[in-house]
Amino acid sequence: MITTTSISLNRGETGYRFSVSPNSPFANKMERTFTAQFALALSGLIVGMTLFSVEKAISDETKAPEIKKIAVFQDQGGERLLRSPLSIAIDKNNGDLIVTSFEAAEIVILDKSGALIRRLGKESGLISPYGAAINEKGQIYVSEAHTGFLKVFSPGGILVDKIDLSMMTGKTVSPGRVTISKEGLVYISNLNDNDILVLNDKGDLVKSVGQFEYLQKAGDAGGKILGLSAMGSAVKIFDDQGNLLRTFGEHGDESHKNFSFPTGFAVDSKNRLWIADAFQHRLKVFSLEGKPLFNFGYMKEKQWTFFFPVDLCFGEKGELFVVEKGANRIQVFQVSDLRE
Template sequence: MPRILSAALLLLASLAGLGPGAVADAAERLRYLTAVYLDDKGGGMRWPEGVACSTSALVVADTGRGRLLRYTLEGRDVKPAGELVAPQLAAPLRVQIDSRGDVFALDGKQRRIVRFGAKGELKGYLTPEGVPEPATIVPRSFKIDANDAIHVLDVFGARVLVLGPDGKYQRHLPFPEAYGFFSDLAVGRNGTIYLLDSVKAALSAAPRNARDFTPVGKSLRTHLSFATSIAVDGRGVLYVVDENGSGIVLVGPDGSVLGRQLAMGWTEGLLYNPTQMCLNDKGQVFIADRGNSRVQVFAIVR
């Protein structure tokens, strides 16, 4: 009788998506939807390296042209909505949107984060306040979580800085020992911070309120070439953007590799040195397809 009961419970848990293999069993796939090539004036993108998205907006770091491009998302349509230009932003590399619609972009030249208001007005540099030594901060990447906390990957200080929306220091986590080079971070809905080590092809994670990072799974070297950015979905599935290998590697929360999506090429649906991707709650995926000077839109299919 207890055996029958436990089997029934396991079946129910599996159906509810709570079972141990819930993530691994439901392999995500990316289905091509469309590609974005142009701004609102019909001008083309050049070497875009960053993308950020919500359910209604998309922002592209058009790195080669030194500007941000804004788009609105209506259904499956992506409509141009102007550009953001500032002298402080010569080479936007990474971009993020907070819950109020403010746009943050990392400038490759100054290596500082520039902030724009929801209406596109320049709000100046994000200036971290109260950060412990070292005073020098070199952000390689950053992510904004659901509470608008800004997580900065400070490669000079070998730490992840967690700042409030106003830039005030909240806490920091040191990089784990014996790393290669961390190129990106992601923040899960549950507050877990993930780090991508490009050199060692490895992931680390620190659950909410943890003080240290611990490895996630084994090295991904056999699955990718040289990854430079990551994104995480609501289920904790990590999307590792393999820049040199022109593909996306999906990794489960436990570090197990769920598969590889997309391949190198020039035609739509294929990637050529992708640099960043983002996901929104509508299951849309936007990939900065730098080598092809465009942003491609995919749907997550489970």
């Protein structure tokens, strides 16, 4: 175990778990968020000691689909692509990918082949971009964790609106990952108060939902509101009015159902919930009712499928895009039963 006065990294049956003492100097929610980013790099020192199965079905009645790697998007020819990416979204109209490159303080937009289209950074009016999402009109929504703003850009990358979330809510907001539903509702994970902020397509606050120990991402899941936490109950699902319906997924070391540090999720066209667990270096897949289905990804000495996967999204033809903070890359897979 590695410990300091504020953080600890513990090895268990399911991998390494990072924790922050609630009485430590990092107990402040905002500080804990960025301390966790540091811990992702710290725990990389002990990579290679835990073996995970690939495409493992949890039960005999659940068969994992074939998942085949088809591409990798990363630095090439000395050109920097991503630095500490935290979130990924896809434009359903053309397949473009929108990725936050947190260390570089910019948004990176790639086409479906991985070619760079443009970057949005300081010259575009961005500061500390954390989460990004895109609506059906092609407008890009970017959250700024340090400023509390949600900024909206045109499809061409022009800043067209900025929303002061702290002023809107009357409290200090540190927005994290962002998602947008088909109906245009915007879901923002508030890293400061660990609740979900829901805005309409005009940018008005509709409601705040839930209370989490360490909220990472929120969004629509089969018509319900889903929040993912890196501590406490991993998944909480609410109805559209914000009433809690169910929770599942605990952090701990007792069984394969447990989480270490889940950060991102996506729901596929079969209503399966795919969750990226950064510290287990794999994806864990559930039904929306909480039934474990299968895991994807392994880690062993000097080899791993993923290196700190933090977020993911799906393309229209069943492509799975996984962004890895530790490797500064995006891996692309084809999921066999999502192809049609």
